[in-house]
Amino acid sequence: MCKVLFLLGTKLRFTFILCSSYWFRILDLEKKKCRNLFYCKSKMQLFKAYFCALLALSVASAKRAYQQEEVADYDNFDFDSYDIDLNEIIPMSTNSNSSSEENQKEEPSPDKCSKDRYEIENLNDMKDLHDCKVVKGDIVVLNYKEPILQFGHINRIEGNLEIYNAPNLVRIEAEEVRHVGKAFILSELTSLSLISFPSLRFVKVLDWKVLPILNSVHFSNEIKDIESITVSDTSLIGFSGFMTSKLENLDINNNRFLETINCDVEKITGKLHIAANSKDVKVSLPKLEYAKNVSIHDVLDINLEKLSEIESSINVIENNFDTFKLPNLKSIGGTLSILQNDKLNSVKFPNLTEIGGGLMVVNNSNIDKVNFFPELNIIGGALEIVGNIKELDFDKLKLVKGSAKIKSSDAEFSCAAWTKSDMSSVIRGGKIECTNANNERIVSNTPTENGKKVTTTESGPVKMKVSSGGNKNSLNSIFYTFLAVIWSTVF
Template sequence: MHIWSLVMALAYIPFLVQGKNRDESTPEIPSSCHQNEFNIQSPEDLENIIDCNILVGNIVISDYNYPIITFSKLEKVLGNLTILKSPELVRIEAPTLEYISSRFILTELTSLSLISFPSIKYINVLDWSILPILSNVHLNHEIQGIESIRVSDTSLTGFSGFIADKLDILDINNNRFLDTIECNVEHIYGKLHIAANAIDVKVSLPKLRQVSNLSINNVERLNLDQLETVDNSLSLSNNYFQQLRFPQLETIGGTLSLLQNEQVNHLEFPSLNEIGGGLMLVNNTKVDKINFFPKLKIIGGALELVGPIKEIVFRQLKLVKGSAIVKSTSQQFDCTKWSTSDILLVVRGGKIECTNYKNEKFTSRTRKEGHSQGLHSNTVALIYRFIL
């Protein structure tokens, strides 16, 4: 298996010169190479466009009944290149293809093992899915213009070498042998989604500063050291890393969820001051002290903490707009003390509830419900320090 590396640049210089500026060496496009859509299902159909250097229109290849597709002379596609639902297809080759103006879509190609586009320099959208034995990809190392990437259900082993400042989507999922994901992107305006790749996958986005939605699962190592802003939600679930650091992260517009990361024992959020949604720390079984939000002031939703919690410290927290719920399995946590502490001054909506290792539950009313009424029957045990 070969590691796939894509190197993306930012600038795109148009290759076609129109009207008066047309170079004399630029050939006219024959009518056979220009139509809204080219539908190809057999080698005979492919033969109709085999002499085209430039194709104007969308190419759709489906139910193709031969193991090899070769674009021997094609240099440019002004439209989409879509190849799908062709279980007999094994190889796709385009030795001279340099440019795909829009989408390069491959899907439901269950026998495809090789893609060779050694001259490709420009792709706008890369969307590959259900290519379960694809392991060999040969692409040019200077691809320009990519705005969106989805790679799902392949046998690729690596995905690295990006030099793209901006993407709309980066979605890498269900690639069972993929153990390296590296990208130098700085802004992702849509979603960043990484999940269900190799168990030991290492993810490094060392220059990422801003992302709209972030969801990362099943990762052994994660580098997001320059991330400053998450516009919506940040979710990390079922990961295998031992350390989690966000040294520059200041704001999260939606919910922060850390769920069932069973190996993590060291967390750092030294700069985070506001969470627009809820804060959920649930079943991170080696995290027993919640003391890694030294500057957090506002939680715009609910606070939910579940696990072997011994201590809770929020030094700057001033406002929780939803409920505050703690469930601790530690005998060292005092629910009675926590439920009647200064948490009552911070929570403005919902309820304050604490359940201890004996499954005894304590609840307190918040200011929104009225002045504190103390505890209802049942109880919760945890040692809670709340420092304002």
């Protein structure tokens, strides 16, 4: 190391002497020309470059010498003079804790239980797995010809359980299955009437479709942590028994005998879809606070008392209830559609302040007054009201970003009075169209400024108008500033 430092010092002294002689030579030969400031500055830059180059060469040379010295030292190192006593190394703990952890691990499955996928086509294929406590992969039953499918002593399926296209299958019996690691899928089982999984405690996804005569399901009431539920086209009369606070999807549709849907879910990150079940179906989701999309069709009664936020849209279409209320709902990110609910006569949204999309209240026979949005401030899309409308009342509405269409079948509703009211002044996104039973039809454009449309961006109390004019002057200013910076850097 001392050699390297000495070499580096020698090279730096040599660099200093060489650069000094070069600089004095420049001053001696060029002192008459230095009256020109630009010329002298160029010589100074040349000297700086020359000095930096020599300095870099010196440091690089010293570094190479240092590396060579390290290699030489490593080659001359006497490894035999250093002994390592393995007895001094502290061994890892081998106490009873480690043995207990090993005992807690699952016993390894036989090879026949550890495949990635099992395709079951007949009774013998299934019997081969009956003595497996744990099946590591997916069980896929396809074109099964027997009337009964039994799972023997299988306790745990770590993959999917999938059963497709088995028209002769009548019963599925899995008395000991407690765990399905991924999805439980049933599809196109047209003779299936009974599913028995009395010990089931865990399944991630339930996806049942086209099970037209399925009317009996034996599940425990303790299924936890399920993530998605789809039940479609069955003959079930009730749906309940899932203990989960969060779902991706809850989709219950086309179950023509289904009378009750009960679930304690608190958050649905995908869709809530209830449609085309029994005309008398009652839906109770008393703990639901958040949903991304909501679609409610053909329901007799619904409880969504705690629902406070809908991220996207909600559709309430062709239902049989007379009252629909969402007392805690504060915001809807998309569109609110209330369409063709013939028995509906009472609607309540007492705390709703904002609708991000449009608002549609269309052809609800018993609604003649739209006065159930007392706190609504903003409608982000269009407003469409159609029906036997006598009165429109939006006391706190300040902005409708889309157009407005009002079509009343009541002869007493005056389009002329409505278009001249304060209500019409908040509509900003297009035309206003109003028609009543007397064939009075008024069409007008929404307010504009100086004959030209102006885009207005709102952020609290601040409003910023954005015109379509160019920014030529600002671009020129940036260009010339850039040139000035380049000039000062080079010269």
